[in-house]
Amino acid sequence: MKYWWIQPSARALVAVALPLLVPALITALIWSLPGNPAEIICPPSICTGGEELAARWHLDQGPWAFYGHWMSSALQLDFGDSWRVLTGRPVIELMAQTIPNTLILIGFALIPITVGSVLGAFQQPSKRWDSVLVFLSVLPVVVLALLAAAIVELNFAGSGDDGLGYWVRMMAAALTLGIADGALSGSILGNRSMFEQENQQRYVGISILRGESNFSNTLPNLAGALVGQYRSRIVQLLSGAVIVEVIVRVDGFGALLWRGTLMQDFGVVLAAATVFACLSSGLLFFQALVEVLQNLHQRRAPKLTLESTEVVR
Amino acid sequence: MKKSWMLGGLLLTSAVLGTAVEVQFYDESLPITLNPLFATTMVDNRAHELYFDRLYYNNPTDNSLTSRLIDESQTKIEDAGKSLRLTIKDGINWHNGKKFTANDICFTIDAMLNVRTPSPIAHYYREHLASCTVEKSNVAKVTFKRVYHNPRERLKFFVLPKSEFSSTAVQPDTEFANQPVGTGPMKGRMGTLAARFEAHTKTSHHSPKIGAMKMSQAQDPAVQISTLRNGAMHGIVSVPPIYRPELQTESEVQLRSYDLRSWWFIALNTTSGPLASKEVRQALNYSLDRSELREKSIGFDKNDKESPCEFISGPFVQSSAYYNHEVPPVEFTDKRKAEALLNAAGLEKNGLWFHEGKPVALRIGMDAKLGKEATDLLTQIANQLSEAGFTTRISKISSDDWNRKAITGQLTKEYDMLIGKWSFGINEDVNDLFQTRSETKFQGRHNIFNYSNPEVDSTLVEYEKARTTDGAKNAYHKLHSQLADDLPYLFLWKLDTKSAWRAEVKDITISPYYYFTDINRWYVSKSK
Numbered sequence: 001m002k003y004w005w006i007q008p009s010a011r012a013l014v015a016v017a018l019p020l021l022v023p024a025l026i027t028a029l030i031w032s033l034p035g036n037p038a039e040i041i042c043p044p045s046i047c048t049g050g051e052e053l054a055a056r057w058h059l060d061q062g063p064w065a066f067y068g069h070w071m072s073s074a075l076q077l078d079f080g081d082s083w084r085v086l087t088g089r090p091v092i093e094l095m096a097q098t099i100p101n102t103l104i105l106i107g108f109a110l111i112p113i114t115v116g117s118v119l120g121a122f123q124q125p126s127k128r129w130d131s132v133l134v135f136l137s138v139l140p141v142v143v144l145a146l147l148a149a150a151i152v153e154l155n156f157a158g159s160g161d162d163g164l165g166y167w168v169r170m171m172a173a174a175l176t177l178g179i180a181d182g183a184l185s186g187s188i189l190g191n192r193s194m195f196e197q198e199n200q201q202r203y204v205g206i207s208i209l210r211g212e213s214n215f216s217n218t219l220p221n222l223a224g225a226l227v228g229q230y231r232s233r234i235v236q237l238l239s240g241a242v243i244v245e246v247i248v249r250v251d252g253f254g255a256l257l258w259r260g261t262l263m264q265d266f267g268v269v270l271a272a273a274t275v276f277a278c279l280s281s282g283l284l285f286f287q288a289l290v291e292v293l294q295n296l297h298q299r300r301a302p303k304l305t306l307e308s309t310e311v312v313r
Numbered sequence: 314m315k316k317s318w319m320l321g322g323l324l325l326t327s328a329v330l331g332t333a334v335e336v337q338f339y340d341e342s343l344p345i346t347l348n349p350l351f352a353t354t355m356v357d358n359r360a361h362e363l364y365f366d367r368l369y370y371n372n373p374t375d376n377s378l379t380s381r382l383i384d385e386s387q388t389k390i391e392d393a394g395k396s397l398r399l400t401i402k403d404g405i406n407w408h409n410g411k412k413f414t415a416n417d418i419c420f421t422i423d424a425m426l427n428v429r430t431p432s433p434i435a436h437y438y439r440e441h442l443a444s445c446t447v448e449k450s451n452v453a454k455v456t457f458k459r460v461y462h463n464p465r466e467r468l469k470f471f472v473l474p475k476s477e478f479s480s481t482a483v484q485p486d487t488e489f490a491n492q493p494v495g496t497g498p499m500k501g502r503m504g505t506l507a508a509r510f511e512a513h514t515k516t517s518h519h520s521p522k523i524g525a526m527k528m529s530q531a532q533d534p535a536v537q538i539s540t541l542r543n544g545a546m547h548g549i550v551s552v553p554p555i556y557r558p559e560l561q562t563e564s565e566v567q568l569r570s571y572d573l574r575s576w577w578f579i580a581l582n583t584t585s586g587p588l589a590s591k592e593v594r595q596a597l598n599y600s601l602d603r604s605e606l607r608e609k610s611i612g613f614d615k616n617d618k619e620s621p622c623e624f625i626s627g628p629f630v631q632s633s634a635y636y637n638h639e640v641p642p643v644e645f646t647d648k649r650k651a652e653a654l655l656n657a658a659g660l661e662k663n664g665l666w667f668h669e670g671k672p673v674a675l676r677i678g679m680d681a682k683l684g685k686e687a688t689d690l691l692t693q694i695a696n697q698l699s700e701a702g703f704t705t706r707i708s709k710i711s712s713d714d715w716n717r718k719a720i721t722g723q724l725t726k727e728y729d730m731l732i733g734k735w736s737f738g739i740n741e742d743v744n745d746l747f748q749t750r751s752e753t754k755f756q757g758r759h760n761i762f763n764y765s766n767p768e769v770d771s772t773l774v775e776y777e778k779a780r781t782t783d784g785a786k787n788a789y790h791k792l793h794s795q796l797a798d799d800l801p802y803l804f805l806w807k808l809d810t811k812s813a814w815r816a817e818v819k820d821i822t823i824s825p826y827y828y829f830t831d832i833n834r835w836y837v838s839k840s841k
Binding site for chain 2: 035038039040041042043045046047048049050052053056057081082083084085086087088089094097098149150153154155156249251255256259263264
């Protein structure tokens with residue numbers, strides 16, 4: 001365990017690189033596609049002025065100039081205007097409008113997952129419920145989302161953007177996200193088996209003999225793994241949110257990214273994908289931090305004295 | 314039923330409170346832009362008809378060319394027919410309260426004439442318009458590049474407000490594109506999930522009875538139909554043919570025809586291998602069983618008296634004055650004729666048809682969005698051609714690629730056949746589809762496979778030069794028979810578009826192509 005710092009450092013490095021790498025990859029994609037995005041609006045054979053439009057979007061001086069300009073503007077929170085999704089609207093406004101919806105959605109979706117994790121940590125529910133949990137785990141997000149969309153659309157099509165319709169839409173989407181693709185059952189079963197295995201460790205037996213509880217002993221040791229698991233669940237929810245938002249018609253960030261991609265609105269795609277990358281980076285940083293704290297905590301744990309080891313023997 | 318009561322209650326409450334009901338409807342998608350210079354889809358055109366006024370438009374009731382902006386009694390033709398002197402009606406205001414003036418007309422024309430405006434629509438008008446001068450605040454003089462027998466027909470563009478732009482080089486990515494200022498019957502803005510409209514009443518030329526409208530993106534057709542039936546939505550712009558019978562029996566819903574003058578076709582690559590031979594193209598024409606195609610892909614019922622689909626033999630719908638009824642459409646397969654033609658073209662059959670020792674392989678593409686109206690059409694066509702002895706390879710083309718590459722003639726190397734649909738308004742000018750492509754002369758802009766035939770070109774010039782309606786009609790009748798013989802396209806059918814609206818929405822007049830031209834008359838009533 002001498003090199004415990006390697007893993008968190010690697011995570012931190014990846015976290016720093018992600019927000020730089022993602023826009024670079026999208027820039028490479030723009031240049032690898034035939035023609036340039038300005039030609040979608042102004043095909044050269046039936047239109048003039050496309051060069052000016054390309055210059056306006058900084059597409060005229062090669063990928064490095066484009067990437068450099070975009071990054072320097074993005075650092076000042078200027079993501080430019082939407083090219084096609086909502087033409088002319090500042091991308092930052094679109095993000096400000098859609099991110100809260102996605103956060104609410106993810107927040108609600110995390111409720112069943114968190115409750116499931118806590119239950120799992122306390123070895124609940126009992127194993128006879130496992131068949132139900134396994135059944136829940138095989139429900140794909142697309143199927144549940146379609147079902148939710150049909151119910152919401154049929155009943156609240158006209159009032160889906162505000163009031164009761166909005167909340168019903170959000171709840172249906174959150175429930176879909178929180179249950180589908182094994183999100184709920186995974187959190188219950190995963191935590192249950194993780195704590196079950198840890199409870200069988202020798203040190204837990206010793207702590208019980210010392211009159212301490214299982215949980216207070218296992219939790220610090222599992223903290224890193226738990227945070228890692230939670231991080232991957234959030235990342236899974238973020239990717240699932242793209243599907244759910246599109247199908248259930250939630251005006252969220254995932255749906256914005258999807259529309260941007262479909263319409264080849266690279267102004268929106270660049271910004272949205274970079275924000276996703278930043279979120280992922282934030283979570284990676286957090287996990288690295290918890291790993292560091294966990295290791296420091298373990299290293300400052302009191303060493304067993306000779307007498308105490310003899311008592312145990 | 315429960316929903317109907319809910320809707321009734323809502324309407325009643327609205328009436329009592331004196332507020333207008335928001336009319337909500339599904340369209341195929343949301344508009345891509347609300348700047349009419351950059352319209353690329355029919356949805357764009359329909360939305361623009363609500364936000365803006367066209368300088369001239371065809372009255373949907375009697376087809377007459379008219380204007381809400383121009384006082385026709387004072388319009389004068391000048392410069393031996395090359396110019397029109399237009400006088401603006403009094404009391405017309407933009408949505409932002411500013412007065413509509415001749416400056417706005419000339420600004421719009423100048424913007425279209427500016428080569429730095431990256432708009433295909435502007436590019437089209439540059440072919441006809443020469444200049445515009447403001448003579449008085451309410452008088453503009455528009456000059457054309459040549460004398461037209463119907464000059465007003467060339468002025469059916471949407472008018473933009475000069476005050477909202479800093480230059481005549483209008484760009485597509487400005488705030489105007491999602492929150493436009495027009496003189497149209499509705500004002501509003503576009504959102505990520507819906508486009509909203511609110512009545513524009515502070516002007517003399519519009520008085521819409523509907524207070525607000527909301528356009529949402531279409532969902533699955535079955536969900537749309539259920540939503541309409543239970544009253545959660547008021548209308549659907551386009552109902553796929555297979556869902557129409559169930560709505561026809563619904564008392565609370567009315568089905569209305571939307572005359573898009575659209576016809577379906579298979580464009581043939583006349584420069585590619587065996588398809589360069591006219592006989593081969595004619596043989597393909599006889600290899601298709603259109604009757605079976607429409608039955609399997611559109612769900613056509615032989616007993617349906619109001620068939621949504623009628624076959625065509627040329628580039629016009631049968632109700633058009635330009636359609637040449639002397640050229641009969643080909644409805645069924647005629648294997649004997651097809652084989653004779655292929656043999657005459659030098660092809661040999663050995664299970665499959667061979668051309669210069671190689672089996673004839675046809676690469677067929679289809680505009681993906683057509684699949685919504687005609688499910689499996691691409692597969693059905695490929696099946697029929699395979700049965701006739703051709704190898705086929707099929708693929709769907711995204712709407713973007715269709716608009717950007719297919720109709721601009723950039724898929725000639727990738728495809729042999731392209732299945733698509735053209736939609737027209739009152740003006741059914743098809744010159745751009747068949748004229749030899751010339752970028753300098755603005756010709757053949759939508760010539761899919763860069764077809765070129767000097768005889769066809771001269772007929773198209775004949776149409777262009779026609780100074781009377783009869784002259785134009787004769788030229789297009791001739792064009793119809795020339796194309797039916799040379800077959801740069803296999804002409805399929807006209808497919809009716811039907812809209813469905815709740816019975817509470819009254820006085821609905823759906824105008825061809827632009828749909829909402831007569832929205833001022835629409836209203837929502839408590840009674841059905």
